[in-house]
Amino acid sequence: MPDSSPTPLRAGIVGTGAISDSHARAIAAYDGAELVGVTDHDPTRAAAFAERWGGVATAPDLDALLALGVDVLHICTPPSVHADQAVAAFAAGAHVICEKPAALSLAELDRMTDAAAAADRRLAIVFQQRTGTAAAHVRGLLQAGAFGRPLVATCQTLWYRPQEYFDVPWRGNWATEGGGPTLGHGIHQLDLLAHLLGDWAMASGQLWRLGRETATEDVSTAVLTFRNGVVASVVTSALSPRETSSIRIDTELATITVDHLYGHAHENWRITPAPGVPAETTDAWRLPEHEEGSGHEPLVREVYDALRAGRPLPAVADHPARSLEIVTAIYASAASGSPVAAEALRDDVAHLRSLESPVTDLRPAAGAARGDDAERV
Numbered sequence: 317m318p319d320s321s322p323t324p325l326r327a328g329i330v331g332t333g334a335i336s337d338s339h340a341r342a343i344a345a346y347d348g349a350e351l352v353g354v355t356d357h358d359p360t361r362a363a364a365f366a367e368r369w370g371g372v373a374t375a376p377d378l379d380a381l382l383a384l385g386v387d388v389l390h391i392c393t394p395p396s397v398h399a400d401q402a403v404a405a406f407a408a409g410a411h412v413i414c415e416k417p418a419a420l421s422l423a424e425l426d427r428m429t430d431a432a433a434a435a436d437r438r439l440a441i442v443f444q445q446r447t448g449t450a451a452a453h454v455r456g457l458l459q460a461g462a463f464g465r466p467l468v469a470t471c472q473t474l475w476y477r478p479q480e481y482f483d484v485p486w487r488g489n490w491a492t493e494g495g496g497p498t499l500g501h502g503i504h505q506l507d508l509l510a511h512l513l514g515d516w517a518m519a520s521g522q523l524w525r526l527g528r529e530t531a532t533e534d535v536s537t538a539v540l541t542f543r544n545g546v547v548a549s550v551v552t553s554a555l556s557p558r559e560t561s562s563i564r565i566d567t568e569l570a571t572i573t574v575d576h577l578y579g580h581a582h583e584n585w586r587i588t589p590a591p592g593v594p595a596e597t598t599d600a601w602r603l604p605e606h607e608e609g610s611g612h613e614p615l616v617r618e619v620y621d622a623l624r625a626g627r628p629l630p631a632v633a634d635h636p637a638r639s640l641e642i643v644t645a646i647y648a649s650a651a652s653g654s655p656v657a658a659e660a661l662r663d664d665v666a667h668l669r670s671l672e673s674p675v676t677d678l679r680p681a682a683g684a685a686r687g688d689d690a691e692r693v
């Protein structure tokens with residue numbers, strides 16, 4: 317492990333809810349780091365975390381936590397407060413590892429990246445599905461052209477969230493959650509798809525409300541094109557009882573699939589050669605002997621290694637804006653009814669600030685209220 321720094325990185329966590337334990341585990345697994353303190357605006361949550369994690373110090377607020385001398389702040393709060401907390405961390409000289417989605421809008425994310433650049437600190441967004449030995453292997457082969465030209469892809473996030481999930485006050489509304497499952501859930505698979513295929517070129521999207529009482533969508537559909545010529549069909553749903561997260565990429569020489577739910581290991585990946593592809597070619601596709609699944613641990617390890625060595629962020633944490641751009645383009649396209657090109661995305665000033673967009677409501681009661689039975693399919 318690169319170790320240009322003699323002292324361990326001092327890590328802090330803001331927000332000690334559900335995902336914070338994954339960060340604490342990743343910090344504990346890393347030799348050159350220590351968790352020096354946590355804070356949560358609900359002190360009982362911070363206290364419960366401290367009890368789970370060996371009595372780590374709890375600070376009354378973020379300023380007090382940063383004042384402990386934090387090198388890396390892990391932001392594990394809801395997305396509506398990520399931007400302000402990241403900016404505060406950069407001002408205090410800390411690097412930031414921030415949970416997805418980075419922020420509620422690209423404008424907020426721009427504020428975070430500008431503050432990082434001004435302070436010469438790094439901003440890593442947690443898209444842990446980029447990690448794992450299989451994803452790295454497949455990405456390397458795709459980049460080397462070993463599968464021939466990639467042609468067509470599907471990207472599905474078919475999850476199930478009951479009505480109670482949307483009833484939590486900060487969820488299901490544009491102001492505090494920022495968007496629906498496309499932003500909150502689908503972004504993981506979209507991010508992995510773009511990690512494998514590179515920059516996107518065009519997006520057209522539709523937002524649907526099919527089953528839940530929510531101000532946002534509960535399902536979205538989209539078609540994306542990528543700079544390398546791939547066309548991808550995307551479905552994101554919060555209504556799907558048999559849950560899966562799936563990506564499929566058909567190239568000239570192979571079909572590559574990953575089917576999982578919240579994380580993948582080698583067993584979740586499959587590479588199927590096209591008829592007639594010789595064994596000399598397919599031998600090189602075999603997944604490596606050494607296996608590590610995707611997760612927070614490899615992500616934090618790779619980011620910490622880079623920070624300690626003074627290197628740029630690794631591929632598992634670069635392009636912080638790319639998947640939020642794709643998501644923004646899906647919402648913007650749903651609002652305008654037209655495809656959105658990557659170059660034109662930032663002309664849509666309203667969608668840079670908020671993803672709020674019209675949602676087509678096809679629930680029977682909504683259709684009856686509108687008196688437009690004919691529109692229902």
Ligand SMILES: NC(=O)c1ccc[n+]([C@@H]2O[C@H](COP(=O)([O-])OP(=O)(O)OC[C@H]3O[C@@H](n4cnc5c(N)ncnc54)[C@H](O)[C@@H]3O)[C@@H](O)[C@H]2O)c1
Pocket residue numbers: 330331332333334335336355356357358361392393394395397415416417442444500
């Ligand atoms: N990477 C993943 O797979 C993954 C999985 C789950 C959640 N997440 C993301 O992690 C973030 C947190 O989600 P969660 O499920 O842990 O939520 P949660 O509600 O369980 O926890 C959030 C915590 O933040 C605290 N908090 C809220 N506002 C605060 C503030 N201003 N200052 C200090 N503390 C504050 C809350 O009291 C709560 O304890 C979200 O961005 C979510 O999308 C990522």
